Amino acid sequence: MKKLLSMFLVALMIFTVAACSNNENASSEEGGGGGQVTLNFWVFGSTGYQKLIDEYQKENPNVKIKLTEGEMTDIHNNLFTSVSSGSGAPDISMIEVSVMEKFKDASDRFYNLQEYGSDDVAGNFLEWKWKQAQAVDGSFQMGLPTDIGPTAMFYRSDVVEAAGLPTDSDELAAAIDSWDAFYETAKTVKEKTGKPISDSPELVFNAIRDQQEQQYFNEKDELIIEDTVKKSYDFTTKMIKEGYIGQNVLWTPEWGSAMAAGSYAFMPGAPAWMMGVVKGNAPDAGGKWAVTAIPEGAGNWGGSFLTIPKESKHPQEAFDFISWLTSPDNQLKSFLDMGLFPSTPDVYENEEFLATTDEYFSGQETAKIFAEAAKSVKPIYMGKNYAIVNSELVTALTNVATAKADPEKEWKAAVKRIEQQLGRQ
Structure with a gap:
């Protein structure tokens, strides 16, 4: 009986560990358990974002970001098709200001960034730029600003x-x-x-x-x-x-x-x-x-925004990344590296920025x-x-x-x- 009891307890422990492991994996896949999260990121133009992505992944080893670069028209068309059909959209997509209103018309297919902390970073950006990605009544924030023109x-x-x-x-x-x-x-x-x-x-x-x-x-x-x-x-x-x-x-x-x-x-x-x-x-x-x-x-x-389509299973992780990517420090890096003009006015006081000739x-x-x-x-x-x-x-x-x-x-x-x-x- 003792032998049988011992075998039962060992089996129970193995089952419990396996169950916990399975729960952790499931949580990881949904972006809530601190495990590996993969974010698909669509951009157009010459952003130079891969360098910043590499930096972010070193600081956040649980996050993997797959960058897809394409022509502006192609990215917009593919995104509109994807969000309309409810299939194939990335976790994060860039949208240019000239078509922002078109996508805002389908805002129910995107996450409201106010629910993930956009109000906390609003002060980083030029007010006029911020409003370009916001509902008229201020109740919905579609994207975070990148560059301007x-x-x-x-x-x-x-x-x-x-x-x-x-x-x-x-x-x-x-x-x-x-x-x-x-x-x-x-x-x-x-x-x-x-x-x-x-x-x-x-x-x-x-x-x-x-x-x-x-x-x-x-x-x-x-x-x-x-x-x-x-x-x-x-x-x-x-x-x-x-x-x-x-x-x-x-x-x-x-x-x-x-x-x-x-x-x-x-x-x-x-x-x-x-x-x-x-x-x-x-x-x-x-x-x-x-x-x-x-x-x-x-x-x-010109200028663009980073948005999070509703298909993403990792909206918080996506927001954490885009809020980091569009921060004043990183917009300064993008300007110095690729010439993307910052939408964050704090950069305009930076000595390195002002000395740019x-x-x-x-x-x-x-x-x-x-x-x-x-x-x-x-x-x-x-x-x-x-x-x-x-x-x-x-x-x-x-x-x-x-x-x-x-x-x-x-x-x-x-x-x-x-x-x-x-x-x-």
């Missing part, structure tokens, strides 16, 4: 000098401190150099539009383009008709060639990341390009210029159909510039196309 005004110092204007960035900003002054400067540039002040109608239009507190839609998703947007359009088309703005369309070979040739004086509304575009198109023009402030204030073009852009402290721009951006509501409106207005501007079309007829035709498309949404 504050805008400035790039200029060709050789063309500016030939026009008799100051080439110093601060002096030039003081001389062109309003759009009326920009218009008068355009006359001077044309008279002295024979060149337009800018070659892209879209950039001029964008620069003025982005300074407004409202753009294409109000928070009820009603179209509101007949006031400030129309004024931006009218100002731009007036300068086109008078020969002060050229006709190059963004991202075309002609647009890139004009950067190298110095065919114009200013590139207003250019975001921080556009510096790389200029260098790529005009590699031999180093020292001829410089940066100054936009008349009447900056806007923002760019020899191509005349050795200027470019980070400081864009930081000042970032702090002046006004929060706006974009709306899920922003791209529809923007595309049609750009078409109208392009027709005025390239085909000498009548601005008012083009505006009315664009509005009609916009209303037709919105009616089908």
Whole structure:
């Protein structure tokens, strides 16, 4: 009997240990037992995040992060398909600001980050950037901000000098401190150099539009383009008709060639990341390009957020990682490593950040210029159909510039196309 009892007790102990082990494994798989957790992470663009992922995994050996990099459109399309079908979404996905409203429309397919601690880190970020990923009533936080694209005004110092204007960035900003002054400067540039002040109608239009507190839609998703947007359009088309703005369309070979040739004086509304575009198109023009402030204030073009789809079984672990990745310290690292401009204003006081210069852009402290721009951006509501409106207005501007079309007829035709498309949404 003693022998049988001993065998029974040993078997019971083995069973108990095995059961505990199985429970620990199950808990680990669900992300709640301190075991190994795997997070699938989708990004687009050149983020350099793998280096930070390696650092995080060393500090958190229970977390494994699988990075998937792709083209922006592909990542967005795959994500939308996945969350719509309820299958195939990652634990974390990057979403660009231009499509954030579209995904916010499906917010029930994402975790509300307020439930995992987003309010505790909200103070790390620029307020306008934070609101771009938040519900209108503030009840839902869709994502944590990564980079931003504050805008400035790039200029060709050789063309500016030939026009008799100051080439110093601060002096030039003081001389062109309003759009009326920009218009008068355009006359001077044309008279002295024979060149337009800018070659892209879209950039001029964008620069003025982005300074407004409202753009294409109000928070009820009603179209509101007949006031400030129309004024931006009218100002731009007036300068086109008078020969002060050229006709190059963004991202075309002609647009890139004009950067190298110095065919114009200013590139207003250019975001921080556009510096790389200029260098790529005009590699031999180093020292001829410089940066100054936009008349009447900056806007923002681009930037992204990190979100957690509802399919993730590890939302807390995912949030812990993205809150670490988007912290001021790590946004500084991303800036120094890959040029991702921080959405965390604490970085703007960092000595290493402020000391950042760019020899191509005349050795200027470019980070400081864009930081000042970032702090002046006004929060706006974009709306899920922003791209529809923007595309049609750009078409109208392009027709005025390239085909000498009548601005008012083009505006009315664009509005009609916009209303037709919105009616089908």
